[in-house]
Amino acid sequence: MQVAGLAKHYPIRRGLVLSRTVGQVRAVDGLSFELFRGETLALVGESGCGKSTTARLVLRLIDPTAGTVRFEGADITNLRGDAMRRLRRRMQIVFQDPFASLNPRMTVAEILEEPLIVHGIGDGAARRARMAELLGLVGLAPYHAGRYPHEFSGGQRQRIGIARALAVEPALVVCDEPVSALDVSIQAQVVNLLKDLQARLGLSYLFIAHDLAVVKHVADRVAVMYLGRIVEIGPKDAVFANPRHPYTRVLLAAIPRPDPHRKLARSAAPGDPGGDMPSPANVPPGCRFHTRCPFAIDRCRTEDPALHDIEPGHFSACHLAEDLPPMAAMEAAQAATPAAARRLALYADRRAAQQVAG
Numbered sequence: 001m002q003v004a005g006l007a008k009h010y011p012i013r014r015g016l017v018l019s020r021t022v023g024q025v026r027a028v029d030g031l032s033f034e035l036f037r038g039e040t041l042a043l044v045g046e047s048g049c050g051k052s053t054t055a056r057l058v059l060r061l062i063d064p065t066a067g068t069v070r071f072e073g074a075d076i077t078n079l080r081g082d083a084m085r086r087l088r089r090r091m092q093i094v095f096q097d098p099f100a101s102l103n104p105r106m107t108v109a110e111i112l113e114e115p116l117i118v119h120g121i122g123d124g125a126a127r128r129a130r131m132a133e134l135l136g137l138v139g140l141a142p143y144h145a146g147r148y149p150h151e152f153s154g155g156q157r158q159r160i161g162i163a164r165a166l167a168v169e170p171a172l173v174v175c176d177e178p179v180s181a182l183d184v185s186i187q188a189q190v191v192n193l194l195k196d197l198q199a200r201l202g203l204s205y206l207f208i209a210h211d212l213a214v215v216k217h218v219a220d221r222v223a224v225m226y227l228g229r230i231v232e233i234g235p236k237d238a239v240f241a242n243p244r245h246p247y248t249r250v251l252l253a254a255i256p257r258p259d260p261h262r263k264l265a266r267s268a269a270p271g272d273p274g275g276d277m278p279s280p281a282n283v284p285p286g287c288r289f290h291t292r293c294p295f296a297i298d299r300c301r302t303e304d305p306a307l308h309d310i311e312p313g314h315f316s317a318c319h320l321a322e323d324l325p326p327m328a329a330m331e332a333a334q335a336a337t338p339a340a341a342r343r344l345a346l347y348a349d350r351r352a353a354q355q356v357a358g
Helices: 052-058 081-088 108-118 124-137 142-146 154-166 186-201 212-218 237-243 246-251 296-302 329-333 340-358
Strands: 002-014 019-032 040-044 067-070 089-092 172-176 206-210 221-226 229-235 308-311 314-316
Touching: 002 052, 019 067, 019 229, 040 124, 040 212, 040 308, 052 172, 052 206, 081 089, 081 212, 089 206, 108 124, 108 142, 108 154, 154 186, 186 206, 186 212, 206 212, 212 237, 221 237, 221 246, 221 329, 229 237, 229 246
Parallel strands: 040 206, 040 221, 089 172, 172 206
Antiparallel strands: 002 019, 002 067, 221 229, 229 314, 308 314
16 A cells, blocks of 8 residues: 555534534644555554544545545446446455444454355355354354344454455555553453464555554554654654654653653653643644654754655654664663753753754
8 A cells, every 4th residue: 555645624614503613623734654554554643543434444444635545456446336346346444442343233253244146156055154264264163153142252353344444355455543441451362362363364554553562562653643653663663762752751761661660750851741632723834743753953844854764664743863873872861860860861952953053
């Protein structure tokens, strides 16, 4: 899949009959990325940054305001009718909430048979055999086919959702936070199931999450979103070991670390932003992260940084990407006193400003 300049803007209307457009909510605002065959691309970011909207855009569940989506070499941005229906077989989604995404009035057999009927796949006997195969793929027994969704646990329901997505043999599966509604003990089972199915069936995943611990286990590449834009994208190992955008460092710093000896001065640490994420209806000028970034300089407040390569395959949308202090220095400051943390932040800001000016 190739996505170029993808955007989704929702109008803000006011007036007696809501006929006057006074602004726009920029839910997604110019995304470009590629997803290769057989890989897992993780899309991460805090709530409200546009991850789920992106998922629906690439699957054409909603229409984009601008940009193009190409899938298996074909432009699918404006497909309609039968052509779009045929494409649905190649692209499926696993929804976030296994309790809301399954019809409570349908048995598991009916849930799994429905996509086969819609796409005209097989006769009755072939569909029953396919249902049994799908249940086995996701670790459920054949007798589960006669049960209703309320008779299953959350993890089992998500397995049913995965089986439904696989029913029509797709090439791409969008996983929209598939484990966030599950207990931690169940999350590992579902993630391992997804990895096993990818290895067996050659699937490609667009894996949407906000839990970087899960992403580190499942992803091949990671794309970090902030306020409707990708601010960093690259191989998983590079992004986790050498993040080149301040927001990525914030997300990594938020991963819980089970070490009772680490007493972090979090409010003074240079990796911690202040305030909340701005509204997508009122996007800041320049770099979108500058209102919370401890390294921001004057250029950041006026000039929107482009996504540029730091090393092969690793891109960052930060004016200071090459000049950020090492992660080790930031972590040392977080473990030090608040005064030391402030000194490191001031030093990094001055050094970045001097190098940009030079």
